Amino acid sequence: MNLNHLAIFQAVAASGSVSAGARDLHISQSAVSKQLGEFEKTLGLVLFDRLPRGVRLTEAGTLLLVYANRLFAIEAEAESALGDLQSLARGRIAIGASRTIGAYLLPPILAAFRRLHPDVELSLKVDNTKAIEAQLLAGEIDIGFAEGTVSSEFLDYRVFAQDELVVIASATHPVRAHAPLALSALTQNPLLMHEVGSGTREITEQALAAKKIQVRPAMTLASTEAIKQTVATGIGLGILSALAIRTEVEAGILAVLPVKGLRMLRPLYRMQLKNAWISPSLRAFLDLLEKPAI
Template identity: 40%
Template sequence: MGVSAEESTDGRAARSGAAGGGRGAGEPAAAGIAHRVPDLGALELLLAVARLGSLGRAARELGITQPAASSRIRSMERQLGVALVDRSPRGSRLTDAGALVTDWARRVVEAAEAFDAGAQALRDRRDSRLRVAASMTIAEYLLPGWLIALRGQRPDTAVSLLAGNSTAVAERLLTGEADLGFVEGLSVPAGLDSAVIAHDRLIVVTAPGHPWARRRAPLEGPELAATPLILREEGSGTRQVLDAALGGLARPLIELSSTTAVKAAAVSGAGPAVLSELALGEELSTHRLVSVPLSGVELRRALRAVWPTGHRPTGPARDLLSLTRGV
């Protein structure tokens, strides 16, 4: 015997309703468990009532008012659909259903306490160390002061510092070898978020005996670009800024991997160099190096804190980041 389209549809609807526990048409699917189970605060209150035999004493122990405790119990009873507590002038007594729910509540609360203890252990492990990666100028001239201040706030946190150029800092963050980084380049490396913490200026310097130390007219960009310089290695923020500002550089006179080494070479008279103003205070004040005026070229740069995209610093890394804002 044939079946009409209308009959077929009705049959499927009936079978679907049976499979879904008789849910009527248009009724929403069952809510998640969080909507069907009382929250931990309510379960703790029920356990306190069972232990103390009084809703008032339970409320005082948990630091809430008795009306608030009564309201919470009534709300839990409506949520579960059963009476949990019999109230009388002599106190509060659990119903049979309340005693059973209390046993379940005890297991849930104990599991939550274990969860909380485990989470705290993870936080303690995170807070016990901080791995910082920083480009050379920041590592040598800014980070020591920040780390001393951080130690005052977190004396139990062990801090390790990995110094390198801006490219190396980005690599260490992206591979999980560092928790927070600091770079000096023109832009934020791919895969990292950042915050500008300070600005810095690059200065052309020479030893006092170099011809540039006695020149009266400012140095022009093309002459600087055409002159072999004592430079940091490729990948350093200082070199990136200088190369971009001049539109290219001559072949390096010497290529070195640290600001301290570049300064030492310049002091020895090996040739001119371009270095961070932060690194030159002592050498300029003692006249071991001379600042050469530069015209028509902007050598200002941003100093940035960086971290993997979407992972805002937490714990000691967050505290260190907050300390840098005073720069």
């Protein structure tokens, strides 16, 4: 079905005459008559009874008008929705983040974006770095945030912040008396670590390997909160992002232990599929990230 023909049919039906329909469409009356004739011939049905003054819908025309009105209403709705998307009156951003970034760095950024664009829906999935990369590659999220090293040629990685990993212990742990610690203290005390696949663990193992230190975790825990709570019991040491332990250090629950000759800095990456389309909502989110205060 020719949509141009359908639009001409609808205009004539709405105005009640060929001449009025032509005037509303800003085309000649003869062009409208010709197009209507072609449309009726294509359909094999008469849509209008031609009267001395104006036209009247036939049964076929009455039926078709219902669908024409519905179709063009949907078209108008689609145009309005796309306009809303462009103006950020609607939209959706699916975000994936590693645990440290998702729990301790992104929340104030998400809150700031929400205040600026309350009609854009935000969703956040928190997982380890490998899982976030996999979700991006599968098209399940629009943007990812993680620590760790670059591993996929299909993703674009950009540093958006810096972080430091620190050794922590319970505020009452006896090892605090020996701070700053020797590197050997990391092998002499039980060490609690994230699971394999975690960016925090990957950076930790790389930094210790560079110092020729190999450690076997006494306990592997799947969340930062679990590591903090367990370390707070005094059972061993942990290595976590400085971002993650601010509250506990200020409350006197955990303590940061300097280690001689060891400083573990890491970049934090934002990740996107290479050459992927950036929606207006995502562009606004990226603009917010790039502001100096973020």
